[in-house]
Amino acid sequence: MALAPVSWLWRGLSRWQQDQVVHAAQLELARLRHVLEWSGQAPSVLAARLTARLEVTGGEARIARPFGWITHRGLVRRPSCSDVRCDDGARLDTGAECENCANVLHSRRAWRVRIAAEVDRELPGLEADARYREIEARMRRHAAAEAADFVDRQAKAREWEARRAAYRAEAEARALADRERAAAEAAARQVLGCADCGRARSAGLCEVCGHRRQTEALIGEAALLAATWSADLTDPSGVAAVAAEVRRAIEDAIAAEWAQFQQITRPDALEATGPDAVKDAAAHNAFLTAESAAVEYRQQALMMLGRSEDAQAEARRAFATELAKPWYRAVPGSDDAQRAAAEAAAQARTRTAEYLLAVRLEQLRTRARPEPVRPASWAQRLPGLAARSLGEEVLR
Template sequence: MPRCRGLAETGGEAMVTGPYGWLIRRGLVQRRSCTDQRCDDGIRLDTGGECENCSNVVHIRRARRAKIAAQVDRELPGLSERERRRVLEERLREQVAIEAEDLVWRREQARRDAARAAARERAERERQEAAAAEAVRQALPCEDCSRDQAAGLCEACDHRRQTETLIGEAALFAAAGSADLTDPGSVAAVTAKARTAIGSSIAAAWQEFLKITDVAALEADPEAERDAYAFTAFDTARQAVQEFQTTALEMLGRTEEAEAEARRAFRAEQGRPWFQHNPTGADAIAAATKTADAARGRVAEYLLATRLEQLREQTAALTEPAAAAPWTDRLPDLAARPLHGGTAGAVIA
C-alpha cells in the first residue's frame, strides 16, 4: 500500500468515528515531495507506478554525491574514512543549500514573470475597454446642438459654455472692484456694464477675425463659422477675465485699508537697523517703496478674495429656491379659505 507510511505518520491505529473525514484529512493526505501533482511519495496516483520525476531526482542526487566524493578524493587524498565522510556530508549540505537557494530564486523569478505577464494582460484589457468606452463616447451627439459624433458636447458648444462661465467670472471681478456690495442695484449695474463691455469686445474681435480670413469659404461651411465664432468669443472672454481681475486689484489697492497697510510697511522698512543712519536716503526709500507696494498688493488680493466670496454667497442666495412654509403656518390660511358651493353643501349636509 502506498499509504502505509502516511498512516504510520498519523499515529498508527486510532478510534475513527468518521472514516471519510479521517481519510481525507489525516490518513490519505498527499505529501508534496515532488513537483509533479500526480506524485505522492514516489508513487503515481494515476497509474500506481513509480514516479519518473522522483527517479530522475534520485539519479541526480546520486550523481551529485558521486561528483562531490570524487572532488574530495582528488583534493584531500589522505583522509580517513570517517573524516572523508564528514567532509563529504558538509559539502553535500552546502551544495543542497546552494541548490535550494537557486530553486527559491528561480521560483521567485517565475512568480514575478507571471505577475508581470498578468499586469500586461490587465493593462491591455483595460486599454481595450477604455478605447471601446471612448469610441462609444465619441459617437454621442452634442447635448446642446445635437451635432453627430460630438462626444456628448461639440467644440463650439463647449467653448460657448466656457465663455458664459468666463463672462460671469469677469463680471464678478468688476463688481468686487468697484460696486457697493451692500447695494444690489450697484452690483447689478456694474455686472451688466461688464457683460456689455465683453459683448462689445467679442463683436470687435469677430470683425477683426473676418478681416483676416476668407469670408466666402467661411460662409460656405456653417459649422466652421460657428466653431470659429465660439473660439473667438471664448478667447476674448478669457482675456477679459485677466483684465478685469487686474483692474479690480488696482482699484482695491487704492482703498484706505491698502494705503494704511502700505504706509505701515513703508515706515517699518525705513526703520530697519541698516537704514537708521540714513532713513531718507535713496536705498532706504527704494526698499521701503518696494515693501509698501508688496503690502498694498497683499491687502488688495485679500480684499478681492473676501469680496468675491461675499458676491458668490449673495448670488447663491438669490438662485436658491425659496423654502416652503411649514404646515403649521400654512394650515390656518387653508382653513380660512371658503369651500366651493357643491363641496360646502356636502359638508354641511
Template sequence: MDEPGLDVGPESAPQLLADRLTRRLTETGGEAMVAKPFGWLRGRGLVRRPSCSDRRCDDGIRLDTGESCESCANVLHIHRARRAQMRADIDRELPGLADGERRRILERRRRERVATQAENFARDQEQVRVERARREAARAEAAEQTEHARRVAAAAEAVRQALACEDCGRGRVAGLCEACSYRRRTETLTVETGLLAATWAAVLDDRDDIDAVIAGVRASLEADIKHAQREFLESVEPGELDTDPVGAASVLAFVALQTVEAALSDYRSNALERLGRTAEAEAEARRVFRTEQNRRWFRHNPKGADAIAAATKAADTARERTVEYLLTTRLEQLREQTVVRTEQVPAARWTGRLHELAARLLDTDTAGEVIA
C-alpha cells in the first residue's frame, strides 16, 4: 500500500485493505459466493481498481482521505453531460419518437461514439509508436555518426603520431618532438623579447637599428641559456644523461625555454618603465593632472593635499594607460616589419638540412653544443 505518489502511510494500510475487501465481497454477493478464496483475493479482492487517472483512486474512493474521488465525479459528470447532449440532439433531429426507438438510437450513437474514440486512441497510439521508432532511429544514426567520427579522428591521430619531426627529422613524434617544440617556443619568445627591447631602444623606422637591438638581445639570451644549461649539466650525476639522450635534449631545451621566459618578463617590465618616461607619457600625465586639479570640487583649493593626491593618482593611471598603448602599438609596428622580412626568406625544411644534422657530434662531451 505504501506506493509512491499515493500519500498513504503503512499505518493506514490494514484499514484500507479491510474496507476494500468489504466492498469487493458485497459486490460478489458475500463470502458464500467465493469458491476459490486465494484466486479471488489475487484477482479481485486485493487488486486496486482506479476509476480515473488519479493514482489515489480505488473504486471511486480516495485512498488518502477515504472520501469520494473528485476526479471520478468529474468523469461521471462529463459522461452524463454528453449523454444529455445526445438526447437533446435526438429530440431536435427526430422529434416525436417513441421511448423504445429513442433509446435504441441513443445506444447506437453511444456505440458509434465509443468506436470513434477507440479509433482515435488507436491512431494516437500508432503515432506515438511511429514517433518513438523515429527517435530511436535518429539516436542510432547519431550514435553511428559519432562512432564514425571517432574512428576517423583515431585514424587521423594515428597518422599524425607517425609523422616525423619537422625540425630534426626524428620519427614518430606527431610532426614535432618535445625538444624541438621547446626550441620553437624559445625562438618565438626570443624574438618577442628583442621586440620589447626595440620598442624603446631602437628607431622604429630604421630597420638596421631594430635588427641591431634584436641581435644584441639574442646574443645576451644565448649567453644566459648556455650558462643555465651548464649549471644544469653540472648538477646531474656523471653519465646520467647517457641513458636517455632524447630526454636529456628535451630537458636542456626546456631549461632554455625557462630562461627566456624569465628574461621576457624582465624585458617587459623594463620596456614599460622606459616608455613611462617618454614625452607622450609625460604629456598625458601632465594633462590629466591639470584636468583633475581643476575639477569643481578642488577649485577652492587646487594646491591642497586632497587635490594634489587625486591629481597624482589620476596622472599615474593615465601614464600607465598611455604606456600600455605605446607598447602595444610599437610592438604591432615591429611585428609587421619582422613578418615582412621573414616572408622574404623562406625557412628550410629539415630534409634540406640533413647533411648539417648528420655532421653533429653526439658524444656526451659536446652535449651542450648539440642540444643548444
C-alpha cells in the first residue's frame, strides 16, 4: 500500500535496489507509527507523501533515476520546522497546516520588522536598495547566529544523552551486580543450618523455629496489649501477672486448635508428606492462633481505652464542637446535626483510644528494655587506681 504510487518506478529497479527500497520504507513506516495517533494510518500517509512528491516532480516519466528519487526524495520526511510531526509544512497526524511552522514564520517576520527598525534608527536616510541590502545582511547574520546556537544546543543535547546513556549503563551494571550478589548470598544462606534446632539446609532458620519465634513475639505483644488497660503500668508484678494470664490463655487456645486439627487430619497421612510435617503443622497452627489472638487483644484494648475518661471527654468536646458549627447552630436537635455530632464523637473517641494505646505500649516496651550499662566516671575510678601499687618494671 505504501509503495503503490511508485509501482511503475519499481519495475526499473534491480533486485538489490528493491530490497533497499523496502528496507527504507519499513524504517519510515516505523517512524510514522511513533508519530501518528493510530499506527494503522502509516502506510496510507506514506503513500500520500509519495503521491504529492510525484505531482511536484511532474510524474513518474520525468524521473531519470528511480532508486535515488525514491530513497532520497520520495520516502524522506522534509520538515519545515523542528516538530517531528511536520512534513512539508503539514501535520502528519491531522493533515492540517503545521502550527509550529506558522510560529517560525511569524518569528522571522517579527525579527525582520525589528531589524528594519534598527536600520532606520541607526542609519537614517538610506536609499531603498541600500536599506534592503543592510536588512538582508543583518538577517543573514541573525540566521547564522541562530543556526550556530541550534548546532550548539544539539551538541549539548547529544552530550547529555551520552551522559544519560552512561549513567543508565552504570546503573544497570550496579543492579546486575547487586542481583548477582543477592543471589550468591541467598545460595550461601540456603546451605546454613537452623540456628535454633540445627536442621540442615534451612537458610539459618527453619520454618518450625521461625513460626515459634513469631508465636513468642505475638504472645508478648498480646500481653502488652492486655496490660495497657487491665494493669497498673507502674507495677511490674501486675504487668507480669497479666502477661502470664495472657500466655496461659493463648497456649490453651493453641492446644485446643491443635487437638481439633488432629481430629480432622490423619496423623499417618501427615507424616507421609515429610519427616517433619507434624512439627511444621503444629508450629504453623500455633502461629495462626497467636496471630488471631493478638488481633483480638488489640481490638479489646482499643474498646476498653475508648471507655476511659480521657476518651469520653474528647468525645464530648468533639460532639459539642460539631453542634456549634454555623450550619447546625440554628437546629442543634435535628437528626442531621445529631448524626454528624455522633460521628465526630466516635471518631474522636477512636483517635484518643489509638493514641492512648500507642503511648502505653511505648511505656511498657521502654520499661522492658534493659538499661544500658554506663561506665563509672573518672572521679569514681581514680581513687581505686591511685591505691594500686606499681610494678617493679614501672618503678625501675
